[in-house]
Amino acid sequence: xxxxxxxxxxxxxxxxxxxxxxxxxxxxxxxxxxxxxxxxxxxxxxxxxxxxxxxxxxxxxxxxxxxxxxxxxxxxxxxxxxxxxxxxxxxxxxxxxxxxxxxxxxxxxxxxxxxxxxxxxxxxxxxxxxxxxxxxxxxxxxxxxxxxxxxxxxxxxxxxxxxxxxxxxxxxxxxxxxxxxxxxxxxxxxxxxxxxxxxxxxxxxxxxxxxxxxxxxxxxxxxxxxxxxxxxxxxxxxxxxxxxxxxxxxxxxxxxxxxxxxxxxxxxxxxxxxxxxxxxxxxxxxxxxxxxxxxxxxxxxxxxxxxxxxxxxxxxxxxxxxxxxxxxxxxxxxxxxxxxxxxxxxxxxxxxxxxxxxxxxxxxxxxxxxxxxxxxxxxxxxxxxxxxxxxxxxxxxxxxxxxxxxxxxxxxxx
Ligand code: PLP
Numbered sequence: 001x002x003x004x005x006x007x008x009x010x011x012x013x014x015x016x017x018x019x020x021x022x023x024x025x026x027x028x029x030x031x032x033x034x035x036x037x038x039x040x041x042x043x044x045x046x047x048x049x050x051x052x053x054x055x056x057x058x059x060x061x062x063x064x065x066x067x068x069x070x071x072x073x074x075x076x077x078x079x080x081x082x083x084x085x086x087x088x089x090x091x092x093x094x095x096x097x098x099x100x101x102x103x104x105x106x107x108x109x110x111x112x113x114x115x116x117x118x119x120x121x122x123x124x125x126x127x128x129x130x131x132x133x134x135x136x137x138x139x140x141x142x143x144x145x146x147x148x149x150x151x152x153x154x155x156x157x158x159x160x161x162x163x164x165x166x167x168x169x170x171x172x173x174x175x176x177x178x179x180x181x182x183x184x185x186x187x188x189x190x191x192x193x194x195x196x197x198x199x200x201x202x203x204x205x206x207x208x209x210x211x212x213x214x215x216x217x218x219x220x221x222x223x224x225x226x227x228x229x230x231x232x233x234x235x236x237x238x239x240x241x242x243x244x245x246x247x248x249x250x251x252x253x254x255x256x257x258x259x260x261x262x263x264x265x266x267x268x269x270x271x272x273x274x275x276x277x278x279x280x281x282x283x284x285x286x287x288x289x290x291x292x293x294x295x296x297x298x299x300x301x302x303x304x305x306x307x308x309x310x311x312x313x314x315x316x317x318x319x320x321x322x323x324x325x326x327x328x329x330x331x332x333x334x335x336x337x338x339x340x341x342x343x344x345x346x347x348x349x350x351x352x353x354x355x356x357x358x359x360x361x362x363x364x365x366x367x368x369x370x371x372x373x374x375x376x377x378x379x380x381x382x383x384x385x386x387x388x389x390x391x392x393x394x395x396x397x398x399x400x401x402x403x404x405x406x407x408x409x410x411x412x413x414x
Contacts, residue, residue, distance in 0.1 A: 011319070044269065125171060293331075
């Protein structure tokens with residue numbers, strides 16, 4: 001969290017005091033550091049410099065236009081999973097020749113949209129999808145580059161919900177079936193099947209699963225090569241969460257002789273530590289044996305990961321006082337939503353907070369706002385980007401009228 005630091009007991013992002021931002025923009029509030037995003041991107045690029053990969057930022061992690069455009073300006077491509085994410089990409093004038101499109105349930109409409117935009121690769125996740133892309137390409141009179149997403153049957157990732165590469169998961173195509181599709185590629189005259197893709201899961205802290213999946217993939221590429229089938233793109237997805245050098249050192253020896261262009265799809269790695277969620281203490285309840293329940297103004301609708309994945313996120317006071325410096329109190333930090341699963345911390349030793357304190361929930365730049373909802377008819381929070389000593393509102397806080405914008409009250413008779 002190098003760009004989120006205390007200076008004279010005040011938490012700063014870059015050169016901006018967060019208390020001032022909270023007072024000016026209100027809470028709950030997401031805050032992102034531009035410098036952190038750029039540093040992370042450069043660190044990853046540097047670690048893999050030897051093979052010059054195409055780094056496609058995974059838009060789902062944080063799809064705010066300001067965040068995506070900071071990364072594309074650094075040279076990143078985009079990894080998308082929906083027509084909506086492609087729409088966002090066009091709004092920031094991203095280079096479509098650097099866009100890859102994954103997802104098990106692409107609709108006909110989304111496939112058309114991707115073909116018309118001339119994206120780099122549609123990564124197909126089933127033989128039926130390959131057939132559908134071929135039909136649509138035929139109708140549009142286009143020849144389309146696609147990759148096939150391999151399900152390597154490997155266990156990787158934090159929580160079970162974010163593991164995506166086991167045979168029983170819905171993602172990807174088995175090794176055997178991938179071979180069959182490649183061997184029958186003449187059946188798809190409107191496709192250039194030129195890529196292999198996998199994505200193992202999220203929060204993978206060790207390179208070993210990548211090494212395992214790569215060994216399987218490289219053997220497949222070699223078998224295909226023996227049949228004069230050339231693979232131009234090897235897309236190894238995202239999910240990595242360790243220092244990129246360690247990750248690169250483990251996998252570069254395996255791929256250094258491959259002719260295929262390497263594609264990476266980092267989401268969390270780039271954005272998680274580049275963002276925090278600011279929230280304000282509303283009430284404090286005392287329970288037996290000194291336990292405290294701290295009720296804050298952000299809820300699971302604003303930040304879902306603790307409720308959904310039991311994810312641990314550090315929580316710090318925005319102003320450090322002698323009172324809240326030491327972590328001693330057995331505390332739950334909970335939101336206002338009507339669910340007992342609405343919490344950010346459970347039974348944690350935390351500092352003593354008081355009503356009105358601002359708290360920072362750390363590492364919330366990935367899968368934070370992008371998973372936010374209007375549950376309980378709560379307004380989704382604002383988002384702020386910090387650049388040096390200035391801050392910019394990059395998404396306005398919603399208003400009540402946004403909640404009902406597309407709803408209708410039926411009159412008698414419908
Ligand atoms: N690529 C694909 C296909 C994904 O499904 C995901 C996340 O679900 C990612 C990349 C990004 O993963 P992470 O944010 O863990 O790097």
